[in-house]
Amino acid sequence: MSLPDPDSLRCFLAAAELLSFRAAAERVHLSAAAFSDRIRRLEEDLDVRLFERSTRRVELTAAGRRLKPQAERALAEAGACKAVVHAEDRPLPFELTLGTRFELGLSWLLPALDPLQAARPDRRLNLSFGVGPDLWSRIARGEVDAVVTSTRLTVGELDYALLHEERYVFCGAPALLAQTPLGHPDDARAHTLLDAFADLPLFRYLLDARPAADAWGFRRTELLGTIAAIRLRALAGKGVAVLPAYFVADDLAEGRLVAVLPDHPLQHDWFRLIWRRGHPLAEELRALAEALRGFPLR
16 A cells, blocks of 8 residues: 555645635646546545545545544644754754652652653653662663662762752651550560661661661561552551651651651661763753752652
Protein backbone atom coordinates (compact mmCIF):
# COMPACT_ATOMS: atom_id res chain seq x y z
CA MET A 1 0.00 0.00 0.00
CA SER A 2 1.40 3.39 -1.00
CA LEU A 3 1.42 6.21 1.52
CA PRO A 4 -0.77 9.22 0.69
CA ASP A 5 1.21 12.25 -0.45
CA PRO A 6 0.55 15.74 0.98
CA ASP A 7 -0.87 17.12 -2.29
CA SER A 8 -3.49 14.38 -2.43
CA LEU A 9 -4.42 15.01 1.21
CA ARG A 10 -4.72 18.71 0.45
CA CYS A 11 -7.11 17.93 -2.40
CA PHE A 12 -9.09 15.59 -0.16
CA LEU A 13 -9.50 18.24 2.55
CA ALA A 14 -10.63 20.86 0.03
CA ALA A 15 -13.30 18.49 -1.28
CA ALA A 16 -14.29 17.44 2.26
CA GLU A 17 -14.82 21.07 3.23
CA LEU A 18 -16.52 22.35 0.09
CA LEU A 19 -18.35 19.12 -0.88
CA SER A 20 -17.83 20.12 -4.51
CA PHE A 21 -15.09 18.73 -6.74
CA ARG A 22 -15.34 21.72 -9.06
CA ALA A 23 -14.94 24.30 -6.27
CA ALA A 24 -12.22 22.22 -4.61
CA ALA A 25 -10.29 21.95 -7.88
CA GLU A 26 -10.38 25.72 -8.26
CA ARG A 27 -9.10 26.19 -4.71
CA VAL A 28 -6.03 24.00 -5.27
CA HIS A 29 -5.49 25.33 -8.83
CA LEU A 30 -6.04 22.04 -10.69
CA SER A 31 -8.23 21.17 -13.61
CA ALA A 32 -11.35 19.16 -12.85
CA ALA A 33 -9.82 16.09 -14.49
CA ALA A 34 -6.53 16.38 -12.60
CA PHE A 35 -8.37 16.90 -9.33
CA SER A 36 -10.57 13.84 -9.84
CA ASP A 37 -7.46 11.84 -10.66
CA ARG A 38 -5.85 12.92 -7.37
CA ILE A 39 -8.87 11.75 -5.38
CA ARG A 40 -9.03 8.48 -7.32
CA ARG A 41 -5.35 7.72 -6.63
CA LEU A 42 -5.76 8.56 -2.93
CA GLU A 43 -8.69 6.15 -2.68
CA GLU A 44 -6.62 3.48 -4.43
CA ASP A 45 -3.67 4.07 -2.08
CA LEU A 46 -5.92 3.73 0.95
CA ASP A 47 -8.02 0.97 -0.59
CA VAL A 48 -11.24 2.68 0.47
CA ARG A 49 -13.94 4.94 -0.96
CA LEU A 50 -13.79 8.44 0.55
CA PHE A 51 -16.69 10.17 -1.24
CA GLU A 52 -20.14 9.28 -2.47
CA ARG A 53 -20.53 11.25 -5.74
CA SER A 54 -23.52 11.92 -7.92
CA THR A 55 -24.39 14.55 -10.52
CA ARG A 56 -26.07 16.60 -7.80
CA ARG A 57 -23.93 16.25 -4.67
CA VAL A 58 -20.72 15.01 -3.03
CA GLU A 59 -20.75 13.47 0.44
CA LEU A 60 -18.05 12.00 2.66
CA THR A 61 -18.27 8.30 3.41
CA ALA A 62 -17.71 7.04 6.95
CA ALA A 63 -14.08 6.35 5.99
CA GLY A 64 -13.76 9.88 4.66
CA ARG A 65 -15.07 11.33 7.90
CA ARG A 66 -12.51 9.29 9.84
CA LEU A 67 -9.70 10.41 7.56
CA LYS A 68 -10.46 14.14 7.74
CA PRO A 69 -9.02 14.94 11.24
CA GLN A 70 -6.03 12.67 10.61
CA ALA A 71 -5.32 14.38 7.28
CA GLU A 72 -5.48 17.77 8.97
CA ARG A 73 -2.94 16.66 11.57
CA ALA A 74 -0.69 15.10 8.94
CA LEU A 75 -0.57 18.29 6.87
CA ALA A 76 0.04 20.40 9.98
CA GLU A 77 2.99 18.19 10.95
CA ALA A 78 4.34 18.24 7.40
CA GLY A 79 4.13 22.03 7.38
CA ALA A 80 6.02 22.18 10.67
CA CYS A 81 9.00 20.31 9.18
CA LYS A 82 10.29 23.38 7.34
CA ALA A 83 9.85 25.61 10.37
CA VAL A 84 11.77 23.15 12.56
CA VAL A 85 14.80 22.75 10.32
CA HIS A 86 15.15 26.52 9.89
CA ALA A 87 14.67 27.41 13.57
CA GLU A 88 18.39 27.69 14.26
CA ASP A 89 17.84 29.63 17.49
CA ARG A 90 15.50 26.97 18.92
CA PRO A 91 17.12 24.55 21.43
CA LEU A 92 17.52 20.98 20.23
CA PRO A 93 15.08 18.59 21.95
CA PHE A 94 16.53 15.97 24.30
CA GLU A 95 15.41 13.41 26.89
CA LEU A 96 16.63 12.58 30.39
CA THR A 97 15.61 9.51 32.37
CA LEU A 98 15.80 9.86 36.14
CA GLY A 99 15.93 6.91 38.51
CA THR A 100 14.19 7.42 41.84
CA ARG A 101 12.79 5.41 44.70
CA PHE A 102 9.04 4.93 44.63
CA GLU A 103 8.03 7.17 47.53
CA LEU A 104 10.15 10.16 46.53
CA GLY A 105 9.22 9.84 42.87
CA LEU A 106 5.49 9.75 43.53
CA SER A 107 5.36 12.49 46.17
CA TRP A 108 7.95 14.92 44.78
CA LEU A 109 9.19 14.28 41.24
CA LEU A 110 5.90 13.30 39.62
CA PRO A 111 4.10 16.56 40.56
CA ALA A 112 7.12 18.51 39.28
CA LEU A 113 7.03 17.02 35.77
CA ASP A 114 4.45 19.38 34.26
CA PRO A 115 5.97 22.66 35.49
CA LEU A 116 9.45 21.44 34.52
CA GLN A 117 8.17 20.59 31.02
CA ALA A 118 6.44 23.95 30.70
CA ALA A 119 9.65 25.76 31.66
CA ARG A 120 11.76 23.81 29.17
CA PRO A 121 9.67 22.42 26.27
CA ASP A 122 12.85 21.12 24.62
CA ARG A 123 13.53 18.82 27.61
CA ARG A 124 11.54 15.63 28.09
CA LEU A 125 11.84 13.91 31.47
CA ASN A 126 11.17 10.23 32.10
CA LEU A 127 11.08 8.48 35.48
CA SER A 128 12.34 5.02 36.33
CA PHE A 129 11.34 3.68 39.75
CA GLY A 130 13.44 1.37 41.87
CA VAL A 131 15.31 0.92 45.15
CA GLY A 132 18.82 1.95 46.19
CA PRO A 133 21.04 -0.91 44.98
CA ASP A 134 18.98 -1.33 41.82
CA LEU A 135 19.28 2.37 40.96
CA TRP A 136 23.06 2.23 41.19
CA SER A 137 23.19 -0.70 38.77
CA ARG A 138 20.96 1.17 36.30
CA ILE A 139 23.43 4.06 36.25
CA ALA A 140 26.30 1.64 35.66
CA ARG A 141 24.44 0.00 32.76
CA GLY A 142 23.45 3.36 31.26
CA GLU A 143 19.73 2.64 31.64
CA VAL A 144 19.14 5.97 33.40
CA ASP A 145 20.90 9.29 32.94
CA ALA A 146 20.88 10.15 36.64
CA VAL A 147 19.36 9.13 39.95
CA VAL A 148 17.81 11.17 42.73
CA THR A 149 18.84 9.68 46.05
CA SER A 150 20.23 10.44 49.49
CA THR A 151 22.16 7.16 49.50
CA ARG A 152 25.80 7.77 50.25
CA LEU A 153 28.15 7.54 47.30
CA THR A 154 29.98 4.21 47.35
CA VAL A 155 31.36 4.10 43.81
CA GLY A 156 33.67 6.43 41.90
CA GLU A 157 33.38 8.09 38.50
CA LEU A 158 30.22 9.96 39.48
CA ASP A 159 29.29 13.63 39.58
CA TYR A 160 26.43 15.11 41.56
CA ALA A 161 24.54 18.26 42.52
CA LEU A 162 22.90 18.85 45.90
CA LEU A 163 19.10 19.17 45.88
CA HIS A 164 17.59 19.25 49.38
CA GLU A 165 18.79 18.48 52.87
CA GLU A 166 17.27 15.31 54.26
CA ARG A 167 16.82 15.00 58.01
CA TYR A 168 15.91 11.82 59.85
CA VAL A 169 13.97 10.87 62.94
CA PHE A 170 14.17 7.77 65.15
CA CYS A 171 10.56 6.91 65.88
CA GLY A 172 7.98 4.35 66.87
CA ALA A 173 4.30 3.95 67.70
CA PRO A 174 3.32 5.60 71.02
CA ALA A 175 1.57 2.47 72.32
CA LEU A 176 4.68 0.35 71.69
CA LEU A 177 7.01 2.82 73.43
CA ALA A 178 4.61 3.25 76.35
CA GLN A 179 4.58 -0.52 76.89
CA THR A 180 8.30 -1.03 76.18
CA PRO A 181 10.28 2.19 76.76
CA LEU A 182 13.40 2.92 74.71
CA GLY A 183 15.43 5.61 76.44
CA HIS A 184 18.86 4.00 76.39
CA PRO A 185 20.80 1.69 74.03
CA ASP A 186 20.43 -1.14 76.54
CA ASP A 187 16.66 -0.98 76.07
CA ALA A 188 17.06 -1.97 72.40
CA ARG A 189 17.22 -5.66 73.41
CA ALA A 190 13.44 -5.58 73.83
CA HIS A 191 12.75 -4.04 70.41
CA THR A 192 12.71 -4.91 66.72
CA LEU A 193 14.56 -2.54 64.37
CA LEU A 194 12.79 -1.89 61.08
CA ASP A 195 15.19 -0.98 58.27
CA ALA A 196 15.64 -1.04 54.52
CA PHE A 197 18.82 -2.93 53.59
CA ALA A 198 21.59 -4.64 55.51
CA ASP A 199 24.32 -2.89 53.51
CA LEU A 200 22.60 0.54 53.42
CA PRO A 201 20.82 0.78 56.78
CA LEU A 202 18.91 3.91 57.72
CA PHE A 203 19.85 3.26 61.35
CA ARG A 204 23.38 4.42 60.51
CA TYR A 205 22.12 8.02 60.71
CA LEU A 206 21.63 7.45 64.44
CA LEU A 207 24.81 5.41 64.93
CA ASP A 208 26.97 8.04 63.22
CA ALA A 209 25.60 10.74 65.53
CA ARG A 210 26.05 8.76 68.78
CA PRO A 211 29.11 7.78 70.81
CA ALA A 212 30.91 4.77 69.38
CA ALA A 213 30.63 3.04 72.75
CA ASP A 214 26.84 2.81 72.50
CA ALA A 215 25.79 -0.81 71.98
CA TRP A 216 22.49 -1.12 70.16
CA GLY A 217 21.72 -4.81 70.40
CA PHE A 218 18.20 -5.10 69.02
CA ARG A 219 16.20 -8.27 69.56
CA ARG A 220 16.01 -8.62 65.78
CA THR A 221 16.21 -6.56 62.59
CA GLU A 222 13.45 -6.71 60.01
CA LEU A 223 14.52 -5.61 56.50
CA LEU A 224 11.72 -4.23 54.33
CA GLY A 225 13.37 -2.59 51.31
CA THR A 226 11.32 0.63 51.10
CA ILE A 227 10.56 3.44 53.54
CA ALA A 228 6.84 3.10 52.79
CA ALA A 229 6.87 -0.46 54.13
CA ILE A 230 8.96 0.58 57.15
CA ARG A 231 6.50 3.37 57.98
CA LEU A 232 3.50 1.01 57.84
CA ARG A 233 5.18 -1.51 60.14
CA ALA A 234 6.15 1.26 62.56
CA LEU A 235 2.58 2.59 62.59
CA ALA A 236 1.38 -0.93 63.39
CA GLY A 237 3.70 -1.05 66.41
CA LYS A 238 5.89 -3.80 64.96
CA GLY A 239 9.19 -2.06 65.68
CA VAL A 240 11.14 1.19 65.77
CA ALA A 241 12.82 2.82 62.79
CA VAL A 242 14.88 5.69 61.46
CA LEU A 243 12.86 7.41 58.73
CA PRO A 244 13.12 10.62 56.68
CA ALA A 245 11.55 13.44 58.68
CA TYR A 246 9.61 14.81 55.68
CA PHE A 247 8.08 11.38 55.06
CA VAL A 248 6.60 11.01 58.58
CA ALA A 249 6.01 14.70 59.38
CA ASP A 250 2.22 14.28 59.44
CA ASP A 251 2.45 11.10 61.54
CA LEU A 252 4.58 12.90 64.14
CA ALA A 253 2.36 16.00 64.14
CA GLU A 254 -0.79 13.92 64.65
CA GLY A 255 0.72 11.57 67.25
CA ARG A 256 0.62 8.37 65.20
CA LEU A 257 4.39 8.15 65.67
CA VAL A 258 6.61 9.70 68.34
CA ALA A 259 10.32 10.47 68.32
CA VAL A 260 12.64 8.21 70.25
CA LEU A 261 15.48 10.05 72.07
CA PRO A 262 14.15 13.42 70.82
CA ASP A 263 17.00 15.33 72.50
CA HIS A 264 19.63 13.46 70.48
CA PRO A 265 19.64 14.73 66.85
CA LEU A 266 20.53 12.28 64.11
CA GLN A 267 23.06 12.87 61.39
CA HIS A 268 21.51 14.48 58.33
CA ASP A 269 22.17 13.89 54.63
CA TRP A 270 21.34 15.41 51.24
CA PHE A 271 19.25 14.39 48.32
CA ARG A 272 21.50 14.55 45.28
CA LEU A 273 21.12 14.30 41.55
CA ILE A 274 23.88 11.87 40.57
CA TRP A 275 25.17 11.00 37.09
CA ARG A 276 28.10 9.32 35.39
CA ARG A 277 31.19 11.48 35.07
CA GLY A 278 31.59 12.61 31.46
CA HIS A 279 27.87 12.39 30.68
CA PRO A 280 27.27 14.26 27.38
CA LEU A 281 24.36 16.18 28.95
CA ALA A 282 26.13 17.03 32.19
CA GLU A 283 25.37 20.75 31.89
CA GLU A 284 21.70 20.00 31.31
CA LEU A 285 21.72 17.78 34.41
CA ARG A 286 23.18 20.63 36.45
CA ALA A 287 20.46 22.93 35.08
CA LEU A 288 17.82 20.34 36.03
CA ALA A 289 19.25 20.13 39.56
CA GLU A 290 18.94 23.89 39.88
CA ALA A 291 15.29 23.69 38.81
CA LEU A 292 14.55 20.81 41.19
CA ARG A 293 15.84 22.82 44.13
CA GLY A 294 12.84 25.09 43.60
CA PHE A 295 10.38 22.28 44.45
CA PRO A 296 10.16 21.60 48.23
CA LEU A 297 10.16 18.03 49.45
CA ARG A 298 6.78 16.53 50.22
